[in-house]
Amino acid sequence: xxxGEEDPQALSIQEGENATMNxxxxxxxxxxxxxxxxxxxxxxxxxxxxxxEREKHSGRLRVTLDTSKKSSSLLITASRAADTASYFxxxxxxxxxxxxxxxxxxxxxxxx
Amino acid sequence: xxxVTQTPKFQVLKTGQSMTLQCAQxxxxxxxxxxxxxxxxxxxxxxxxxGAGITDQGEVPNGYNVSxxxxxxxxxxxxxxxxxxxxxxxxxxxxLLAGRSYNEQFFGPGTRLTVL
Numbered sequence: 001x002x003x004g005e006e007d008p009q010a011l012s013i014q015e016g017e018n019a020t021m022n023x024x025x026x027x028x029x030x031x032x033x034x035x036x037x038x039x040x041x042x043x044x045x046x047x048x049x050x051x052x053e054r055e056k057h058s059g060r061l062r063v064t065l066d067t068s069k070k071s072s073s074l075l076i077t078a079s080r081a082a083d084t085a086s087y088f089x090x091x092x093x094x095x096x097x098x099x100x101x102x103x104x105x106x107x108x109x110x111x112x
Numbered sequence: 113x114x115x116v117t118q119t120p121k122f123q124v125l126k127t128g129q130s131m132t133l134q135c136a137q138x139x140x141x142x143x144x145x146x147x148x149x150x151x152x153x154x155x156x157x158x159x160x161x162x163g164a165g166i167t168d169q170g171e172v173p174n175g176y177n178v179s180x181x182x183x184x185x186x187x188x189x190x191x192x193x194x195x196x197x198x199x200x201x202x203x204x205x206x207x208l209l210a211g212r213s214y215n216e217q218f219f220g221p222g223t224r225l226t227v228l
Contacts, residue, residue: 015202042116042202042219043155088154092213097144098162099170099219102154 023089118220133204144186
């Protein structure tokens, strides 16, 4: 079963707008990671946030983590056409071994 | 520094055939894993390893075997291919962190497998 669930499943915005994607999970975690996947390619790591962190920034990316609600959000500010991709959250659980659980992803389309 | 490499890029098999997907990394990472990705879906963990000689099952291990004889290599074997194994397969590696956790994963480019 999928632990991480992204919301929305698809998002279409204009260049320059902000894009927000959400991720919910079910069990306690060590950390949560966000990845980007361009069509037909491997995943690229964007940002890792540990369970004791609440917010993290990297360039135009801002990730928040709320462990009480078991949710995270990824904000991309001032989006560009090159941000068009699928975005996945992945949780690294703190029980049951070193298993990463990926969500089904959010497909982001940024119109130029 | 090649990162994570996978071979082959594409493969077509007939039902019942066996094959090995190769994965190698040159970053001296302890953790390596195999995922499959079906159309429109996220990745599902097949098997993983936290070091040479140590492997464990993921979410969907049936029909696949792995071994880890060296830090660098982590091959995935399909024992008797079935059409349900048609998918894109990704290998990834990562360094381990304290507390039974690991760092960001680096992914290979994937292998597209079709089973007829």
